[in-house]
Amino acid sequence: MKKYDEVKKVIYDPKSDDPFTFSYYNPEEVILGKKMKDHLKFAISYWHTIDACGTDMFGGDTMDKNFGKDYGLERYNKKADFAFELMDKLQIEYYCFHDVDIAPVGKTLEESMKYFNEMVDYISELQKKHNKKLLWNTANNFGDKIFMAGAATSPNADVFACAAAKVKAGLDAAKKLNASGYVFWGGREGYETLLNTKVKFEQENIANLMRMARDYGRKIGFDGTFLIEPKPKEPMKHQYDYDAATAIGFLKEYGLDKDFMMNIEANHATLAGHTFQHELRISRINNMLGSIDANQGDVMLGWDTDCFPSNVYDTTLAMYEIVKNNGLPVGINFDSKNRRPSNTYEDMFHAFILGMDSFALGLIKAAAIIEDGRIEGFIDKKYESYKSELGQKIRRGETTLEELAEKASQMKNVKTPSSGAQEYLEGVLNNIILANNI
Amino acid sequence: MKKYDEVKKVIYDPKSDDPFTFSYYNPEEVILGKKMKDHLKFAISYWHTIDACGTDMFGGDTMDKNFGKDYGLERYNKKADFAFELMDKLQIEYYCFHDVDIAPVGKTLEESMKYFNEMVDYISELQKKHNKKLLWNTANNFGDKIFMAGAATSPNADVFACAAAKVKAGLDAAKKLNASGYVFWGGREGYETLLNTKVKFEQENIANLMRMARDYGRKIGFDGTFLIEPKPKEPMKHQYDYDAATAIGFLKEYGLDKDFMMNIEANHATLAGHTFQHELRISRINNMLGSIDANQGDVMLGWDTDCFPSNVYDTTLAMYEIVKNNGLPVGINFDSKNRRPSNTYEDMFHAFILGMDSFALGLIKAAAIIEDGRIEGFIDKKYESYKSELGQKIRRGETTLEELAEKASQMKNVKTPSSGAQEYLEGVLNNIILANNI
Amino acid sequence: MKKYDEVKKVIYDPKSDDPFTFSYYNPEEVILGKKMKDHLKFAISYWHTIDACGTDMFGGDTMDKNFGKDYGLERYNKKADFAFELMDKLQIEYYCFHDVDIAPVGKTLEESMKYFNEMVDYISELQKKHNKKLLWNTANNFGDKIFMAGAATSPNADVFACAAAKVKAGLDAAKKLNASGYVFWGGREGYETLLNTKVKFEQENIANLMRMARDYGRKIGFDGTFLIEPKPKEPMKHQYDYDAATAIGFLKEYGLDKDFMMNIEANHATLAGHTFQHELRISRINNMLGSIDANQGDVMLGWDTDCFPSNVYDTTLAMYEIVKNNGLPVGINFDSKNRRPSNTYEDMFHAFILGMDSFALGLIKAAAIIEDGRIEGFIDKKYESYKSELGQKIRRGETTLEELAEKASQMKNVKTPSSGAQEYLEGVLNNIILANNI
């Protein structure tokens, strides 16, 4: 097999034996009237791809991503150079970061900000040079010990102010780098125990920070989408943005639903007891499906594994929701990391090829479901009794319990609805997903 | 041990060796200025207590509750007689039922309604005679095959009409029997597979039925509380009223939040990945904590076990939320069943004594937490930085990212918040729960 | 779409638009030197397919499988006729049953036995006429109330004797019908609470019953395989045959491992926290992989859903283990049921076609994995250091801590093992599963 440096560019070549080619991702190919790359808008996640080295709770690094530099800004320059070269090689146009991913943390907030701004400038140049775009960025308001009890939900108002300062810097960067979105992931916004927590108080504070962020962002001309990324737990016992339904309810309660959408992560969905498709569907029908964090959990495990997506059933159903959503306002970020023992640079290629091909095939299959028409045709027919006069009155809210009771009393035999046909539909899905590939 | 018939009345007698006495439940005892029985408003659930006989998915009945009658109304009369006698023996003042619990199902809807109304009359008399009250009732819109694909969410508009008719009859009964509440539990309101489901369409139909129910109820003078009982799954793969946050969001979205509150079931909470206290807290801070279904799940099992509550940690924290809610507008229904091998009438006493004593002690301990003051004092102190000028501006939404960033940049050392002290608080809780009982 | 009666035989016709055809299951097709039908040895489960009508814990029947007969043996004759016709239509050669599935339960054990034996005779004739075989049978020692506290583990020795009598009748039937296997599923062999249970005592009693069964079976000339079907819980809080590792340990402890093997069910595997492949692998490497119950659980749900298998990733990895096991001594039983709202006879076809095609394609893909060689080649290379002198000494147990410590102290740089390459292998798997179908 080739070495990392020998792989100049991963190209679409489905007949090839070379493991460093795409079998399905063909960026310029047109599906349902739009190029694959515009359906998919893939991004690398800076933290997993450029920074993380395999550490877990029970063991240290298995990779070296220091690029020969032990510390300081220079190391971060090297990291950024590597990031943009890797995007070139993978034909990925977008990237995502937290503030602390791209720049060193200083001894004071001020020093950190200085480094951050310098690196934003540096990355801005790379962005132009490599013709790349920032999908979204965010502030890491969860890692430092000052955030140990939350950022917007910290019991310490000074910590709230620091969090706000970091969000401001993030929005300045988002504006400068022309990001499509800005994300809030509330990793420490929740509780460890209700014994020491005022839930309402904390939720109001989150809403306050988000309102300020929206107001500031709009004021400086940031016109991207604000996003909440729901996660039910981990690191905390409970996080307030538990799932899409909860986060959407929160946004509506606090009048934030016009500016905010959902960034749905597959692994967070399953940690909340939902399928990925469920979370996408809930977001979509509320007009709040903004972006996704593409990865895959292990449903037998109770933590965020952030595996690269490989299950084409899941990517097909996800892309089906995305296509029905007329695409994503933001895009698809691979919030995915190589398994700890996959510790070579070549493994990084295998991982992205796996993820990108799985989503590309998912897109192809989602289009095939729509073109095939059997599944959607079944659904349309299933609900057709609501086209009747009775059905229409129910739908329009123009009837009453009395009227319905009267009608029901006249029915001789109420018909059991027709079969839900789940097995038939699963067979159709299998035939579509499994047939005629390559 | 005594036999069922030998137990005339279960009384409070904490020093007794008789297993058919209460150790903690002393109905007239005053706690925090209110009688125990008014804090607790216990109800039996008709379905589990009077109807269910031990059947599960892998085996048949282990008890006989036919009272010598093989079929017909007479059997239901006997059941009702038994129910009210049992309530007398247990000093329980309330009961709850679905329509099909109290009356036989006829061949047609009309016939079923006739039986139901006759039994409502019969029960109305018993209610007066025994001085009991209806806590809440509901329609079983999930058991019959016509509801196999939902009631309000059925794809068949005729089925919607039948469901509406049954809700109407339920509200008439609620009015007649002067119920404190009327409950919606959407056991079939959800989906088995997204492959055949229009989620938004179905949710709108649920909202339509609930609006009609509210309008009809208020029109006939029913002034009780409407309640949604969230459950995430089982029997369906996904139920729309997943948890309190989801159901509250739904009610607000559809303008139903003024008339509806939550009926929180402990076992449904844990099936949704939450503690019972969490669901109560979420309901409480949204002013929607209306009633509870008191039971206990087995957190190692993935289905609704409906065990009688025995864990005094859980009942204490539940009663703490209820006391902080100024009590429950509706009450505490034992949606609990004897274990299948606990198949004697004496086991029914043991079960209720277990549940009632556990909640009574929970109440005593909740009051003790409040009187002790250490836990609440800790919380107050924890957030006190929000009483500062900066804190107040944040709380009142009178500051901006710019101002906060400016302030943050001037901070020399941002202080890590003080300890969350979880272990200290758990120790205090243990000392309160475990000390000085009896 | 065709009606049930119009479907004379489901045939392999991958180009057809007829939903009542197989796309992958081609019984006579030779894969790896053996016919598909001999690799797969499919069976219907009598209980789900012929008896179950859609009842769940929250609702009644949605189908009618009485065949116009209200009670008695005649109904069971009709059921049997239907069963064998259905097997003909589906090209399925095997079936499985519990005693109570094929015959009515009498008022006494004796009467039940009489009915059972008559029906065994009846089925014996049908078996010959339709050229079908019994894959395995078993006794339902969990449904009746006498088994509410277990069968072999009942605290009542008389119940143990009844269970033994039913096992004896089952073995007589197995011998008469020439079954390939006889199964023990311990649905009530476990505990509801440790507060009332002697675990060791109960496990010894299970072993005693199994030993007697083996001795009796061998004595009457039954030469099939005895099987334990592990399940961790449901209906009980804990079942002793938790998973394959536990059941294999039990069999070895009590000297039963020469006659017993595992019957691994997919849904039971996931309820125990394992993948289906894991349970198959553990059984296989212990030379105890005897049979499988083919179905599919919903990993978001905590109970046995017994869905028909549709996930081709799972069927491929399952068939990979089975092929590496040189096939199954017994076979593949569809312990699967139609979803409750899939309540037509046509849905039964869709369900079996889904399941059979998914396993047929799984077999094709398992063969492709082996022929492709990349995955197995990777594994062989991964462990090759154990072919070194040091490696061989470790493997043969011919070295000591002292010697190894001495060698380790001389190593300059211990090499981190080469990459586990999980993403690469998942990509290979995807390419094999998804490519070149039909």
Add this chain to the structure above:
Amino acid sequence: MKKYDEVKKVIYDPKSDDPFTFSYYNPEEVILGKKMKDHLKFAISYWHTIDACGTDMFGGDTMDKNFGKDYGLERYNKKADFAFELMDKLQIEYYCFHDVDIAPVGKTLEESMKYFNEMVDYISELQKKHNKKLLWNTANNFGDKIFMAGAATSPNADVFACAAAKVKAGLDAAKKLNASGYVFWGGREGYETLLNTKVKFEQENIANLMRMARDYGRKIGFDGTFLIEPKPKEPMKHQYDYDAATAIGFLKEYGLDKDFMMNIEANHATLAGHTFQHELRISRINNMLGSIDANQGDVMLGWDTDCFPSNVYDTTLAMYEIVKNNGLPVGINFDSKNRRPSNTYEDMFHAFILGMDSFALGLIKAAAIIEDGRIEGFIDKKYESYKSELGQKIRRGETTLEELAEKASQMKNVKTPSSGAQEYLEGVLNNIILANNI
């Protein structure tokens, strides 16, 4: 509240308001004829208590445990000094460690060994000075990148040799420090994916290492207990020592069951889907209950939270098993850590007091269960039918299916077993646990 330095010794003083006193742990108090401290044999875990500083997967340290020393042996001397002082203050007599907990890791294995041996000498002196004992030690064969694919299960034989060298050093230390036990926790002994794993091969290698360890240990005169600590997953997808039943089966398969016992951790039990009591019971009835890791998981969370134990139901049932086991050959290690936001040295006291008091009260209550006699009396009566002639023949294995079938056919009415009385027993348990404390 007092500061850390002001707390000279935590003493038993149940009437005190001082939060730095024990309410239940009274070391010299005699329970069931043995001193509390000898029943409990508490140990601190060096890694959590002396080394860990609050880092989790999403954030850095919240505490400083460097004791003013930035690196080198001196820091480890300070840590050890602190450890023994803390044990003095807490009246804890035992401690546990991994090799890397007590000494720095060198650039080579040799250098690491040198440091380790120096620190063992240092600790040996402290042990004498403070009159403390080593409960058990172990080798950290999972943290370094050379162990990323396992230690005994590494595909690299050199890594196996290194692991062996570290075990040898550990056994030398165990001998020198007179440890009661030596533990194997196989954190990397399992698989991430079956796609790249030879399970049998790897299990044989584990057995080989354990045999060598036993042989070496016995040879050098180490007469403590070897222990396996089961854990089902985390960090790996699957760990071979899944639970007690699996680990016991493994030990018997490979002839290791005479020298090895179980070290059962509460949080690992629940991660495997079992209660803590279940794992203790399984170990006890196999005569393999050697030691416990005392902590508490959050059953709503899917990872090892290692909370300090606070639930007195759990500690009571655990101590019940331990008392029935005639105590623990090794002891009770607090494999527990302060919550991340509990980041003061005072929190460490609160945590240990919580854990020690919870176990002390558990012991008191376990003794009370035995003295009370109702629960055990119930069990004895439950199984008494096995004292009959029929029962005795079954128990002794002296009957056959034919004989039992014959007897069963003569039974007129097989009696349903008497009630399991779970609610009654839970009520008794509650009354015992909650009554008469302090």
